[in-house]
Amino acid sequence: MAYLTCALKSQVMQTTVNLHLYFPSDLPVAVGNRPKAVLTLLHGFSNSGEDWFQMSAAARYAADNGLVLVAPDCGNSFYHNMMYGGAYRTFLIEELPILLNDIFKLPQGRDKNFIAGLSMGGYGALYLGLTRPDVYGGCASFSGAVDLAMMLKDPAAPGLREVFAPVLGDSLALPKTSDLREIVRKCAALPAEKQPRILLTNGLQDREPYGILEQNDAFHKVCSGLHLAHYRRLQWNGVHEWNFWDRSLVYAIDYFLQNNYANKKLGDWRSSAVASE
Numbered sequence: 001m002a003y004l005t006c007a008l009k010s011q012v013m014q015t016t017v018n019l020h021l022y023f024p025s026d027l028p029v030a031v032g033n034r035p036k037a038v039l040t041l042l043h044g045f046s047n048s049g050e051d052w053f054q055m056s057a058a059a060r061y062a063a064d065n066g067l068v069l070v071a072p073d074c075g076n077s078f079y080h081n082m083m084y085g086g087a088y089r090t091f092l093i094e095e096l097p098i099l100l101n102d103i104f105k106l107p108q109g110r111d112k113n114f115i116a117g118l119s120m121g122g123y124g125a126l127y128l129g130l131t132r133p134d135v136y137g138g139c140a141s142f143s144g145a146v147d148l149a150m151m152l153k154d155p156a157a158p159g160l161r162e163v164f165a166p167v168l169g170d171s172l173a174l175p176k177t178s179d180l181r182e183i184v185r186k187c188a189a190l191p192a193e194k195q196p197r198i199l200l201t202n203g204l205q206d207r208e209p210y211g212i213l214e215q216n217d218a219f220h221k222v223c224s225g226l227h228l229a230h231y232r233r234l235q236w237n238g239v240h241e242w243n244f245w246d247r248s249l250v251y252a253i254d255y256f257l258q259n260n261y262a263n264k265k266l267g268d269w270r271s272s273a274v275a276s277e
Helices: 051-055 058-065 088-104 120-131 148-152 160-168 180-188 212-224 242-257 261-270
Strands: 002-010 015-023 037-042 067-072 113-118 138-142 197-203 231-236
Touching: 002 088, 015 051, 015 058, 015 088, 037 058, 037 120, 037 242, 051 058, 051 067, 058 067, 058 242, 058 261, 067 088, 088 120, 113 120, 113 242, 120 138, 120 180, 120 197, 138 242, 148 160, 148 212, 180 212, 197 212, 197 242, 212 231, 231 242, 242 261
Parallel strands: 037 067, 037 113, 113 138, 138 197, 197 231
Antiparallel strands: 002 015, 015 067
């Protein structure tokens, strides 16, 4: 295996961007000796891409499936071309794949590239995955802030101006091009074979302070009324924390690769210990 942290010079951003990568360079014979696909992992608000390697078993799950992991540091951008900040969307979709392929020769094509994220990164994964289904064959949101309009209308939500003014501007107006409800409607109009796999997970107790459960309920209602060829929502007891996101990642890999990986891991989790006398 190989863990790399590098600073890539971005012409779009006019700065360097830190990137954390995992390469399954010692794959078991059953998996094969070449990486099979790339999974981009997006971090939450106030965090970094390194969290995926420090707080979850992402690398182990990637090794099981021959996946390269790419986890960029994107600040508090909501993965947008920010009003007052960097052009993260353009960097992630247009520039980063070219830079990575030039350096590492990663697997190419939408059927070998997927994106997932937690919280702010859950929004980002759907935002990028649904607007560019030609780039990503699947996108997954874990406890995602998937209804920004709901957040922006909530006077009790703390720090909205501090969070969203750099992203959306001082008016805090959400354009249709950033509203996942509008974006998923356009995606549903595509032929089934051009739509990405979409996975939504959330904990049933994930309410305060941003109403993640309520946001996901609202977004699910929109998705359920559309002709989405590959849409799935999963819920179970949980809150906004890494145990939930770690398990969500297993379900996402299973859903993207269609290889029954979740059932294999569930078997591991359910294994009962035998006490020694």
